[in-house]
Amino acid sequence: MNMKLNSSLTTLTNTSKNPFFRFIHYSISLKFISNTVLCVPHIAHNLFDKIPHRPTTLKEHNQLLFSYSRDKQTKEALNLFVSLLHSSLQPDESTLSCVFNICAGSLDGKLGRQVHCQCVKFGLVDHVSVGTSLVDMYMKTENVNDGRRVFDEMGERNVVSWTSLLAGYSWNGLYGYVWELFCQMQYEGVLPNRYTVSTVIAALVNEGVVGIGLQVHAMVVKHGFEEAIPVFNSLISLYSRLGMLRDARDVFDKMEIRDWVTWNSMIAGYVRNGQDLEVFEIFNKMQLAGVKPTHMTFASVIKSCASLRELALVKLMQCKALKSGFTTDQIVITALMVALSKCKEMDDALSLFSLMEEGKNVVSWTAMISGCLQNGGNDQAVNLFSQMRREGVKPNHFTYSAILTVHYPVFVSEMHAEVIKTNYERSSSVGTALLDAYVKLGNTIDAVKVFEIIEAKDLMAWSAMLAGYAQTGETEEAAKLFHQLIKEGIKPNEFTFSSVINACASPTAAAEQGKQFHAYAIKMRLNNALCVSSALVTMYAKRGNIDSAHEVFKRQKERDLVSWNSMISGYSQHGQAKKALEVFDEMQKRNMDVDAVTFIGVITACTHAGLVEKGQKYFNSMINDHHINPTMKHYSCMIDLYSRAGMLEKAMGIINEMPFPPGATVWRTLLGAARVHRNVELGELAAEKLISLQPEDSAAYVLLSNMYAAAGNWQERTNVRKLMDKRKVKKEPGYSWIEVKNKTYSFLAGDLTHPLSNQIYSKLSELSIRLKDAGYQPDTKNVFHDIEDEQKETILSHHSERLAIAFGLIATPPEIPIQIVKNLRVCGDCHNFTKLVSLVEQRYIVVRDSNRFHHFKDGLCSCGDYW
DNA sequence: GTAGGGTTAG
Structure with missing residues (x-):
């Protein structure tokens, strides 16, 4: 010793x-x-x-x-x-x-x-x-x-020994063993008792196994544990957990004697599955049966009122709970706080919180913090969070995952350090919130690091990482991750698919990739889920395949606001204004709600088609008929609408009337239009504003210098270029991509790196002769260098999209449409060139530039030369 | 009783 x-x-x-x-x-x-x-x-x-x-x-x-x-x-x-x-x-x-x-x-x-x-x-x-x-x-x-x-x-060994073993595995979270041992026990001739059955069911509830649940139910019937209320109670929980509410209700209805756990389990089942009306039915029956509601009953019912967003019901239940003597019960009060927050009654929620007599625990603090976060009170939430710690209450994984939805860069780093110290880093919920915070801050590298550390990655963690790759357009990484999660035996749900399909909408993604995930979603019967089908509509539209997008839309069995918005935006990006507006009309005919996003789609559709008056009409209607306050994005759309039509004064007027200071997008739009319409004065103003808002953005300098060049003012152009050098701002080079046989090829202007370079350039020379015969005149206004016209022509003829088109013509059979993606806006001369190529080569060519889609066919473009 | 991921816009 x-x-x-x-x-x-x-x-x-x-x-x-x-x-x-x-x-x-x-x-x-x-x-x-x-x-x-x-x-x-x-x-x-x-x-x-x-x-x-x-x-x-x-x-x-x-x-x-x-x-x-x-x-x-x-x-x-x-x-x-x-x-x-x-x-x-x-x-x-x-x-x-x-x-x-x-x-x-x-x-x-x-x-x-x-x-x-x-x-x-x-x-x-x-x-x-x-x-x-x-x-x-x-x-x-x-x-x-x-x-x-x-x-x-x-x-x-008797039934008690076996049950102890089963319960032991369940206790340690090793649910997988429970069912296996349960079978072995019966094989060895030991009959289960009600405790065994309760244990097995509880394990199944935790694991979420459907098929086996049914077998257990059959066994319960066979062995007749009728008098064992706990067995039936756990069956109700099992079925509720599995979403099989009808079966849960069957068990409930067949029970002759029910205890308060029975009633609470049934209520909790309906709450979990969002069947709020049934919650009240059972709650009333419980009272009629003379069973006194417990605090958990009230907590469940109040949660239901909250999801219905029915303030009156919340208040009614509050009275009832008070009458039943739960005036200071921590659980009931917390449920009430959550319900009031959901109904946006933050003052009431906060006053309940401050009056909590039994003391505030981590759950009530977290509930209040989440309430603030859901109502946009990020700063208030952060304050409560530090107050909570000052009062000596330690945050748990709920608290950290909630507070990490605040994406202030410094705060996220602080929380990351704290989460490491408190050992919550490996927790799936905290890790997911943290990785998402990094994704939202544009820091994929740290997001991946956080993801890798999460110990038992659940579906949410995988989906969050997929969404991260979707945001950065890393399709390959997203696809790899998706296959990895399948390999690890995780069953993807509709959210997983919507994320991965979204990742396939990236312009550089292989076209086949998205189709493969579409097929996979059909196989798993998830293609009809709303978020999946909306993601598919957007993916096909962004990949240039507007017909497939419409096909998916047409086949949707049910549609929500997002579905309709996706289709409108799709048509709008393709310049099919008429179809976009038809979808909008149809939406209104069906009395669907519209929102701010709907109108962005509708107004941009008008912009691409030059429908100035219609655009203005929709903008007015949005404010006056639908009572939607226009955001910065709406104003940008309106400025785009007018300035593309050359009505720069009108555009300036909108800028002056805006209720808030115009942002960078507004000035960028105006600058682009000023360049096209050769309005140097307005261009200078817009460029100055844009550069002061975003001094590191190369687009502003490039647009301004091009504008001076177009006006022949080479001195000013040189000055802008010098300013760029001084500020170390680099022009983003123009790239074009084309996919041939599942491989993506990218081209720079004047690129000589492609193995088939010789053939590509001879194809271009051949085309240039044939096009000149067909009446093509190079438009050297689009070359912004102070050089001779002949040189300008050479520069034009080697723009990246032309190289890509030439390669497409060489490498693919004539019936295949050529699909090009360009990171910048296509220039006027290349637009003419492509129109004529579609005529002389009889090819369908689709070009997606940084702004919209152009469909070239028989010498014409879908944008009607208006872009 | 408290938490994290997803679909629409430019």
Whole structure:
């Protein structure tokens, strides 16, 4: 025994009349007893003297042990046991199983193992009840392998032993073993009892297994556990968890006797599945049946009122809960706070929170913080978060995952550090929130690092990472990740598919990729889920395949606002204004709600088609008929609408009338239009504003310099270029991509790196002769260098999109449309060139530039030369 | 009773 302890014990013995009594009861922890008392007989004896009615026979010992165990007086029970070990009495199987039960209850594995070692000499561990208690003890203290070994070595096993083993695996989250062992048990001829069945069902509930749940139900019927209310209660939970509410209700209806757990389970089932009307039905029936609602009943029902966003109902339930005496109940008050926050009644929620009498715990703090976050009060949430910690309440994984939806860069880094310190980094929910924060901050590298650290990645974590890749357009990475999650046995849901399909909408993605995920979604019967079909419409539209987008839209069995918006935006991007507006009309005919996004689609459709008056009409109608406040994006659309039509004064007028200062997009739009319409004065103004807002954005300098060049003002152009050099701003080079046989090829202007370069350039020379015969005149206005026209022509003829088109003509058969993606806007001369190529080569060519789609066919473009 | 991921816009 350790010297230090020995001397402190000696000191205590000398200074106090009842040293061990005080020592044991006031200072030492359970662990301490386990390490010392068992080994020190005289300590135990002295302690034993303090027990009020000293038992003498084994039976009396056992009875006292049992009552200590029942009242969870662990220390007292262990002391009694130690004294028994040092008396002349021999413990029997009841003593030992009771002691192991006590160790299991204390959750102290070290202690349990020590007691086990002490008891081996009594030779009773083979006894079925002792063995069973031992299994339970090892399982509860996370020593799964030891528990299993004891079980395997037991000579005789009964239903209780088997149930302990099953419950042990379930306790340790190893649900997969539970069903297997349950089958093995029956194979060995042991019939389950109601506890076994409850345990198995609880495990299935946790694992979410559908098929097996039905088998268990069949068995319940077969073995007739009719009188076992807990079995039925857990069946109700099982079916609710699996979304099989009708089956849950069947069980509920067939029960002759129901306890309050039954009613609460049924209510919780309806709440979980969003069937709020049924919640109230059961709640009323519960009261009619004379069963008093508990605090959990109120909490569930209030949650239901919250999801209905019915403030009146929330208040009604609040009154009812108060009348039933739950005026200060923490759980009920927390549920009320959440409900009020959901109904946007933040003042009421906050005042309930500040008045919480029973003290605020981590749940109520987190509920209030989330309430602020959902109502846009990020700063308020951050303040509450620090206040919570000042008051000594430690955040849990709920709190961290909630607060991490605040995406202030410095705050996110601070939280990341804190999450590492508190060991929540590996938690799936916290990790997911953190990785999403990095994604939203545009930092994919850290997002990936966080993702890799998450220990047990659940579906949400995978989906968040997929969404991250979708945002950065990393289609290949997204596809790889998707296949990896399948390989790990995770079953994707509709959200997983919407993320990965969204990643396939990136302009550089292989066209086949999106189709493959579409096929996969059909196979998994998830293609009709709203978010999947909307993602498909957008993906096909962005990939240039507007017909497939419409096909998906047409086949949708149900549509929501997003579905309609996706189709309108799709048509609008393709310049098919008429169709976009038809979809909008159809939407209104069906009395669908419209929103701010709908009008962005509608107005841009008008912009691309030059329908200025119509655009203005829709803008007015949005404000006056639909009471939607225009955002910056709407104003940008309107400025685009007017300035593309050359009505720059009108555009300027809108800028002056805007209720908030115009942002960079507004000035960029105006600058582009000023360049096209050669309005140097307005261009200078717009460029100046744009450069002051975004000094690092190359587009502003390039547009301004091109504008000076177009006006022949080479001096000013040189000045702008010099300014760019000084500020180290680089012009984004123009790239074009083309996909041939599932491989993407990219071209720079004047590119010579392609293996077929020679053939590409000779194709271009051949085309240039044929096009000139067809009346093509190079438009050298589009070359912004102070050089001779002949040189300008050469520069034009080697723009990246032309190289890509030439390669497309060489490398693909004539019936295949050529699809090109360009990162900048296509220039006027290349637009003419492409029109004529589509005529002389009889090819369908689709070009997606940074702004919209151009469909070239028979010498014409879908944009009507208006872009 | 509290939490994280997803679909529409430019």
